[in-house]
Amino acid sequence: MNGFSKASALIDLLKGWPNPALLPVVQLKMASSGALTDPDISTPGLLYGPDPGYEPLREHIADWLSHFYQPPSRIPAERICITGGASQNLACILQVFSDPVFTRHVWMVSPTYFLACRIFEDSGFHGRLRSVPEDEEGVDVEYLRKALHQSEMKARAEGNTHPTLKPTRPWSKIYRHLIYAVPTFANPSSRTMSLRRRQELVQVAREYDACIITDDVYDMLQWPTDKTATEPSGKHARLPRLVDIDRTLDGGAEREGSDAFGNAVSNGSFSKIAGPGCRTGWLEGTKKFAWGNSQVGSSRSGGAPSQLTSTFISNLIESGDLQRHIFQTLQPTYARRYHSMISAIEEYLLPLGVTLPQTSRDVVGGYFLWLSLPAPMQAEEVARRTQDEENLIVAPGPMFAVYGDEKEVDLERKVRVCFSWEEEAMLAEGIQRLARVIGRMQKKRRT
Numbered sequence: 001m002n003g004f005s006k007a008s009a010l011i012d013l014l015k016g017w018p019n020p021a022l023l024p025v026v027q028l029k030m031a032s033s034g035a036l037t038d039p040d041i042s043t044p045g046l047l048y049g050p051d052p053g054y055e056p057l058r059e060h061i062a063d064w065l066s067h068f069y070q071p072p073s074r075i076p077a078e079r080i081c082i083t084g085g086a087s088q089n090l091a092c093i094l095q096v097f098s099d100p101v102f103t104r105h106v107w108m109v110s111p112t113y114f115l116a117c118r119i120f121e122d123s124g125f126h127g128r129l130r131s132v133p134e135d136e137e138g139v140d141v142e143y144l145r146k147a148l149h150q151s152e153m154k155a156r157a158e159g160n161t162h163p164t165l166k167p168t169r170p171w172s173k174i175y176r177h178l179i180y181a182v183p184t185f186a187n188p189s190s191r192t193m194s195l196r197r198r199q200e201l202v203q204v205a206r207e208y209d210a211c212i213i214t215d216d217v218y219d220m221l222q223w224p225t226d227k228t229a230t231e232p233s234g235k236h237a238r239l240p241r242l243v244d245i246d247r248t249l250d251g252g253a254e255r256e257g258s259d260a261f262g263n264a265v266s267n268g269s270f271s272k273i274a275g276p277g278c279r280t281g282w283l284e285g286t287k288k289f290a291w292g293n294s295q296v297g298s299s300r301s302g303g304a305p306s307q308l309t310s311t312f313i314s315n316l317i318e319s320g321d322l323q324r325h326i327f328q329t330l331q332p333t334y335a336r337r338y339h340s341m342i343s344a345i346e347e348y349l350l351p352l353g354v355t356l357p358q359t360s361r362d363v364v365g366g367y368f369l370w371l372s373l374p375a376p377m378q379a380e381e382v383a384r385r386t387q388d389e390e391n392l393i394v395a396p397g398p399m400f401a402v403y404g405d406e407k408e409v410d411l412e413r414k415v416r417v418c419f420s421w422e423e424e425a426m427l428a429e430g431i432q433r434l435a436r437v438i439g440r441m442q443k444k445r446r447t
């Protein structure tokens with residue numbers, strides 16, 4: 001017994017899943033039954049598909065993204081390749097575009113989506129993942145530039161000038177460096193990278209032959225910070241993705257003299273806007289990159305993943321049901337959940353010295369909030385005590401460290417809390433329980 005009476009119901013602010021009430025079951029039922037009752041859809045849906053994926057879905061995604069991101073010209077479907085979701089496709093990108101010796105390092109913005117680390121390690125990058133710190137604007141590009149320079153000097157001194165483990169193939173290239181980031185409403189830091197940093201990151205990637213892989217999986221889950229605001233609308237992105245910047249900056253990714261593979265790719269996913277069980281997503285990159293990605297061995301053998309689900313999602317976008325679900329259900333519901341949690345944070349945690357990043361944004365989004373605890377509090381101890389004393393689960397900062405380079409960025413005093421999974425009525429209560437633990441720890445220190 002620890003001497004505290006456990007609060008009755010478990011509150012889980014760690015789990016980064018959508019609450020079951022937010023799954024578009026009815027819409028998917030209609031979309032799937034429409035697909036399965038029309039042989040023109042069900043037959044291709046149940047057979048092997050084309051390598052870049054179900055063509056109507058590629059077209060619908062291209063139109064839908066063009067509308068949301070509003071790039072200077074429509075996104076052609078050839079820039080899109082259907083995937084089994086962001087995680088599965090990260091593995092595919094590594095299979096086609098990296099060589100575990102020639103590709104020197106994977107540069108990961110830290111804190112990072114920790115589950116990506118294993119995907120990199122599975123592809124031979126154990127010991128070569130590197131943390132890149134963030135500041136209030138997002139990734140620290142100057143830090144990255146210096147580190148890339150040093151890495152290049154070392155590779156040259158070691159004579160690492162050509163890929164040795166992967167054959168040369170016309171549909172692919174092997175990049176010297178990989179950069180991994182979640183630029184908008186990041187998991188876990190909730191930060192959004194500024195436009196200036198996005199542009200600088202693309203420039204540095206071009207200088208060092210790096211491929212920036214971004215998981216743009218939360219972009220559409222956005223709402224105004226001001227609870228009473230009617231504008232801005234959530235129907236358009238506030239910032240271009242890195243892949244959009246690479247497409248146009250200084251002559252674009254396919255500028256004269258370039259190899260036309262580009263230096264940024266976007267991993268999109270239906271996990272957060274339809275349901276993670278769909279295991280369906282898309283890659284956007286240059287036409288050459290998207291085609292190369294579709295030539296990964298596992299897609300050459302039978303076509304892109306998620307063929308049948310692609311037909312359902314294609315119907316879902318064509319009918320406008322997915323867009324309505326995002327704009328009329330997800331955005332307002334997550335906004336309400338966010339505001340409930342943030343009000344509790346303002347009332348109970350800020351007075352204890354807890355702080356939040358990027359507090360002056362007018363649009364926020366995603367699934368998470370990122371708390372900095374007052375010194376010398378340690379997040380892992382706080383997380384242990386919230387579980388033992390308050391039946392509350394939170395995610396301690398060190399969980400989001402880059403594997404093998406944990407020390408470069410200090411995450412000891414950070415805590416991630418998620419507002420997408422737990423019942424809405426429990427979010428404020430969860431924050432109050434966290435505040436009670438922090439308050440008790442502070443009191444103990446003073447006595």
Ligand SMILES: Cc1ncc(COP(=O)(O)O)c(C=O)c1O
Nearest residue numbers: 085086087113182187215269271
């Ligand atoms: C940053 C990030 N990338 C990828 C994923 C997983 O995406 P998918 O389900 O499409 O593999 C998540 C889910 O939590 C995530 O937060």
